[in-house]
Amino acid sequence: MSSTNKTSLGLNMWEASDKPVRQDFVNDNVIIDEKITKLNSDLNNTNIALDSKQTLRITNLGTGNPVSQISFGYFFNGGKIYINVYIDSVLYGQIQPVP
Numbered sequence: 822m823s824s825t826n827k828t829s830l831g832l833n834m835w836e837a838s839d840k841p842v843r844q845d846f847v848n849d850n851v852i853i854d855e856k857i858t859k860l861n862s863d864l865n866n867t868n869i870a871l872d873s874k875q876t877l878r879i880t881n882l883g884t885g886n887p888v889s890q891i892s893f894g895y896f897f898n899g900g901k902i903y904i905n906v907y908i909d910s911v912l913y914g915q916i917q918p919v920p
Contacts, residue, residue, distance in 0.1 A: 830856060 826834040832849045835841055894905040904916040 826836065828834055831852050833841065833845050889909055892907040892910070894907065896903050896905070901918040903918070906913045906916065
């Protein structure tokens with residue numbers, strides 16, 4: 822018998838007098854699977870949003886002429902955000918998360 826008490830996710834919280842059946846566990850697993858699938862989808866969408874490049878132009882303050890172009894490329898890997906730094910379209914270095 823399914824518990825009348827539920828967690829915020831809708832999972833069963835049985836009382837000592839409850840008699841869980843297999844279907845109760847199957848239903849809980851479906852809820853967990855749906856939440857994890859949505860979380861993975863959200864993370865992938867975040868990855869796509871971060872997989873972009875931003876560019877700054879550095880100019881000579883005296884003349885106003887462009888001196889260099891600095892670009893930052895963002896990407897997501899293993900739950901961490903990395904930033905590639907480009908100067909005049911050449912990879913200069915990478916900013917990595919601290920372990």
